[in-house]
Amino acid sequence: MKIKLFNRKKNKKGVVDGPAFALSDKSKFAIVESYKSARTNIMFSLSASDKKVFAVTSYSKGEGKSTVSANLAISFSKMEKKVLLIDCDLRRPNVHNIFKLDNSAGLSNVIGKMVGFEDAVNRDVLNNLDIISAGTIPPNPSELMCSSTFVDLIDELSQEYDYIIIDTPPIGVVADALLLKDLIAGFVVVVRERSTTHGDVQKLLDSVKLADSKVLGMITVGCSMSKKRSKKGYYYYQYY
Ligand SMILES: Nc1ncnc2c1ncn2[C@@H]1O[C@H](COP(=O)(O)OP(=O)(O)OP(=O)(O)O)[C@@H](O)[C@H]1O
Numbered sequence: 001m002k003i004k005l006f007n008r009k010k011n012k013k014g015v016v017d018g019p020a021f022a023l024s025d026k027s028k029f030a031i032v033e034s035y036k037s038a039r040t041n042i043m044f045s046l047s048a049s050d051k052k053v054f055a056v057t058s059y060s061k062g063e064g065k066s067t068v069s070a071n072l073a074i075s076f077s078k079m080e081k082k083v084l085l086i087d088c089d090l091r092r093p094n095v096h097n098i099f100k101l102d103n104s105a106g107l108s109n110v111i112g113k114m115v116g117f118e119d120a121v122n123r124d125v126l127n128n129l130d131i132i133s134a135g136t137i138p139p140n141p142s143e144l145m146c147s148s149t150f151v152d153l154i155d156e157l158s159q160e161y162d163y164i165i166i167d168t169p170p171i172g173v174v175a176d177a178l179l180l181k182d183l184i185a186g187f188v189v190v191v192r193e194r195s196t197t198h199g200d201v202q203k204l205l206d207s208v209k210l211a212d213s214k215v216l217g218m219i220t221v222g223c224s225m226s227k228k229r230s231k232k233g234y235y236y237y238q239y240y
């Protein structure tokens, strides 16, 4: 089954209005429900693990990782659980744009010991939802993610939060996401309809397996156009 997710509305200048794909009180019932269903499935997948930390990734760029991370974070926070969303895409960060946050200090600055976590985190962006943006784009993202400061930080934060959701760069482009493998319960993989190929998915699954990590589930982000409503795009999410 596919669920209609989103009607993209353009303003007079042809630009897509608003925070585009972020869930809000005005989001359609089907959109909210599709994320709820993904949330429930992820919670079941996580129940076998002590860790309540997971990363969202995909094989190629632009497949919807940041959007899905943001919306899962919103959906998890609605359950009265304390949620932290981390933008771990230190190369092409986007979470701060989705939530319209300042990105002058973020994760990279905390790991680089330029600021403390408290100075970088955005508390209560929504009820129960804290967010740390990526921060200054560093010259050595992979090294930062391998550092003991980062490992200790995630360890410490795992005590404070019920769920930690990590947005990552695409696995087919850089291996950053796989560096998280020991810190997380597994990966939620985003697949984009008519864009992600079988080969991409296979290579991603092979990489995750090789890294001795696991895939918690897959979310399909899709788009189709009906003839009658050719000016409107319809977007779908599906969880496996
Ligand atoms: N469900 C959707 N349907 C259509 N377009 C979408 C959907 N979700 C997000 N987009 C659009 O797709 C583009 C990429 O989304 P997003 O930034 O979430 O992808 P990403 O995988 O995080 O990209 P990157 O690899 O650059 O980090 C954005 O312009 C976003 O507005």
Ligand SMILES: [Mg+2]
Binding pocket: 065, 066, 067, 089, 092, 093, 094, 167, 168
């Ligand atoms: Mg992104």
